[in-house]
Amino acid sequence: MSPYLFVLVAEGLSALINIVVSKGDIHGIQIFRGTPKVSHLLFTGDYFLFYRATLTEVTNLMGLLRSYAEASGQEINMTKSEVFFSHNICRPAREDMACIMGVHQVLGTSMYLRLPSIIGRSKKANFAFIKDHLLKKINSWRGRSLSKAGKEVMTKLVLQAIPSYIMSDSVILDDIMKDIKKMLNCFWWGGINTNKGVMWLAWEKLMYSKKEGGLGFRDFNMDMVTKQGFHMMTKPKMLVSKVFKARYYPRSSFLEVSLGNNPSFVWRTLWRSRKFLTLGCRWSIGDVSRIKVMSEPWLRGMNKVAWEVLKGKCVYDINVDNVRLTNVKQWDVQEIRDVFTHDVANDILKVPLLEDVLEDSMVWKEEQNEVYRVKSSYWLLRSFQTNRLICREEGDWGSLWNIKAPPRAKHLLWRIFRGCLPTRKKLRQHFVQCTPNCQLCENSEEDECHVFFGCGTTNQSWRETGLYSNIEPCLNNFSDVNALILDICSIKDMRNAGRVAVLIWMIWNNRNNAIWNNDREEASKLGMQAYHT
DNA sequence: GAAAAGGAAGTAACCCGATT
DNA sequence: AATCGGGTTACTTCCTTTTC
Structure with a gap:
């Protein structure tokens, strides 16, 4: 059945339940005083019904479901339904009621x-299933030869999307996160049939953005959770918001509340997101404002909420309304100058009081449309963490990724820059047993310089493409391959840079084919192919 | 030889029921 | 409603082993 029909029919059930609830035949559950009573939650084909575990309510409910089934023509499959009892219902009572309803009990x-x-x-056991999902996905792709560029897409779109559903309302444990990163790193560096291989870089370094010399893999967990917190504040009419507000912060705002007693797992997560929200959130001041001056983020361009105060006696109690003229939407300049220090007063006066904002509303300052986005939050959080481990690798990474060349070629360049291209020399540095010499000419040690510029065949193919004139002067000037390639890539002519990148990729590809498949192309052919790509 | 993985032990955090 | 404590679980740190 189409989902829309489901929704229509479910509306009917919802209405039925509401009637019965208002008559008092069935009582929804209330998790806390002040929270709305919840009698049912519907999600497409799945229905959650909440009611008291008494015989009358059970029979009432069954009657309701029967009339619903008759009216809608939808059979309710009791064998697929389950019932969950609270702990304080004794065992025989549970069995009786489950029997009446004809459904299974679950724990x-x-x-x-x-x-x-x-x-x-x-929680470790509870969330271990994430790893299984990932492993399955990786295994299903194993055996296909993916280029690094393909793997990048695969990792970003498929693998990282699997945990994102769970990440949106719970922070995944460090241990599990570590395992996930490990799996992804194995997948990234691993060969076709196996996930083993030299892991040339730690996953953390791949998580640098492309401009910082990484590949831009991300961990959005905290930002996704923060999004829920943002919803909680900006959409107070949602059922979840009402429930959480009544349970955890009935008299104060989300941002200033303490953790409270007996906090649930989800609340803990949301609660942790407050401090990230304060970094990017600002209040838009409405006609009647209850924003507390000291504890809420409402000033523009300030990183910290706290500040120095001149007459600090009761600033913690005053709210924005107290430093504003009555009836007119303007600042009370005199009062502000009296209470706050000079700098703070200036900051306050810079805050716009917009006529068309009627009620206090929370906005996300990182976006044009003032709505929270995980992406902008990610960069915001990251900019606050820069003083910690995160630092960029030296190099002009921007120009690398801007080259007009297929992604696979750019990825190869990136690996050269990062020093993780498995040339014989590099492999031996990592204590892999192999011969040191170039497999193509067997004359000299195989390092990057030799592979791409020194070896006989490659030299010839540079000439064939007509790019040799470009690189020849550089060969003498630079001793370092990185600097050399970088210089070529930064030349004005992007098409030429692209050709260089492609040819480098073809040379490397040719080398691999020669070594692993004993399949070697002529230099002229390489040159031609590169030129026409 | 370096980086990652594994292990052990001590400490902090957490869950959950009991108590008032 | 709020606090307390017991028993677990998770995190941290340091060290050793493994892997390439």
């Missing part, structure tokens, strides 16, 4: 929408 350990429905103490 609550099952999964719903690919998420564990109850998260207990051993």
Whole structure:
């Protein structure tokens, strides 16, 4: 059945339930005083019904479901349904009621929408399934030979998307995260049939952005969680927002509340996102404002919320309304200058009071449309972490990725720059047993310089393409391959740079074919191919 | 030889029920 | 509603082993 029909029919069920609830025949559950009573949650074909575990309510519910089935013509499959009882219902009572309804009892350990429905103490075990998913996916792709560029797409679009669903409302444990990164790194550096191989770079270094010399793999976990926090603040009318607000911060705002007692796992996660929200969120001030001056982020262009105060006696109690003229939407300049230090006062006066903002509303300052985006949040958080481990690798990485060449060629250049191209010399440095000499000419040691510029065949192919005139002067000036290639890539003519990149890739490809498949191309042919790509 | 992985042990955090 | 404590689980740190 089409999903739309499902929704239409479900509306009917929802209405039915509402009627019965309002008559008092069935009571929804309330997890806390002040939270809305929830009697049902519907998600496409899945229905969650909540009610008291008494015989009358059970029979009422069954009657309701029967009339729904008759009216809609939809059979409810009781064998596929499950019931979960609270701990304080004794065993015989549970069995009786389950029997009346004709459904299984569950312990609550099952999964719903690919998420564990109850998260207990051993989260490691609860979330271990993520690793299985990933492993399956990787295995299903093993055996196909993917270029590094292909693997990049695969990793970014497929593999990292698997945990993202779970990541959107729970922070994955470090241990599991470590394993995931390990798996991805193995996949990245591994060969066709095996995930083994020299891991030339740690995953953390691949997570640098492309401009910083990495490949831009990301970990969005915290940012996705923060998105939920943003929703919680900006959409107070959503059911979840209401429930969480009533349970955890009934009298204060989301940003200033303490963790509270008996916090749930999800609340813990949301709660942690506050400090990241304060980095990118700003209040837009409405007509009547309850924003507390000291504890809420509402100033523009300030990284810290706290500041120095002149007459600091009760600033913690005042809100924005107190430093504003009544009736007119303007700052009370006199008052502000009296209470705050000079700099702070200037900052305050810079905050615009917009006529068309009626109510206080939270906006995301990193985006034009002021709506939270995981992407901008990621860069924001990262910019705050720069003083820690994250530092960029030296080099002009921008020009590398801007070259007009197929991605596979650019990836090869990147590997050369990063010093992780498995030439014989490099392999021996990593203590892999192999002969040191070039496999094509067997004259000299195989290092990058020799492969791409020194070897007889390659030299010839440079001439064939007519690019030799470009690189010849460089050969004498630079001793370092990186600097040489970089110089060629930064020449104005992007088409030429692209040709150089392609030819380099063809040379490397030819070398690999020669070594592994004993299949060697003529230099002239290489040159021609590179020229016409 | 270097980096990653594994192990052990001590410490912090957490869950959850009991208590008032 | 809030706090406390017992028992687990997770994290940290340091060290050794393994792998290429």
